[in-house]
Amino acid sequence: MNTVMLMGRLTRDPESRATQSGAAVVRFSLAVNRPKRKDKNQDADFINCVAFGRTAEVIQQYVFKGNRLLVEGEIRTGSYVDKTGQKRYTTEVMVNHIEFIEPREGNGTHTAPYQNGGFDAMGYEAPADEEIPF
Numbered sequence: 448m449n450t451v452m453l454m455g456r457l458t459r460d461p462e463s464r465a466t467q468s469g470a471a472v473v474r475f476s477l478a479v480n481r482p483k484r485k486d487k488n489q490d491a492d493f494i495n496c497v498a499f500g501r502t503a504e505v506i507q508q509y510v511f512k513g514n515r516l517l518v519e520g521e522i523r524t525g526s527y528v529d530k531t532g533q534k535r536y537t538t539e540v541m542v543n544h545i546e547f548i549e550p551r552e553g554n555g556t557h558t559a560p561y562q563n564g565g566f567d568a569m570g571y572e573a574p575a576d577e578e579i580p581f
Contacts, residue, residue: 449521451540453494454548455479456515463507466499473503474539475510477518496520498542506545517546 455477463473481490520542
């Protein structure tokens with residue numbers, strides 16, 4: 448089984464492009480904190496992620512540098528030969544699902560999804576009288 452869940456902040460705005468067939472692709476990097484150890488500074492891992500299709504479109508439209516995001520996906524590894532002939536190895540998370548962790552605050556130039564109904568088509572809102580199963 449190859450499943451990973453990460454929660455972190457974007458280190459830069461997502462980079463988007465389209466495949467030859469026109470499908471959306473977005474790449475971004477998450478800074479994920481490691482558990483803090485006594486008398487040590489907080490360490491973080493910087494994890495590269497890639498998303499396709501509708502998930503990529505949502506990320507491109509609503510997610511920006513500094514936003515906190517929960518990502519579920521699969522670890523993918525690969526390799527390529529760079530311009531100098533060196534073999535390079537890659538590791539990234541292929542994103543299957545995202546969750547917005549916190550609303551965007553302030554008067555930034557970007558509009559948060561909760562301000563223009565972007566969350567309406569995402570997820571399931573349980574009715575108030577429905578019992579929680581845990």
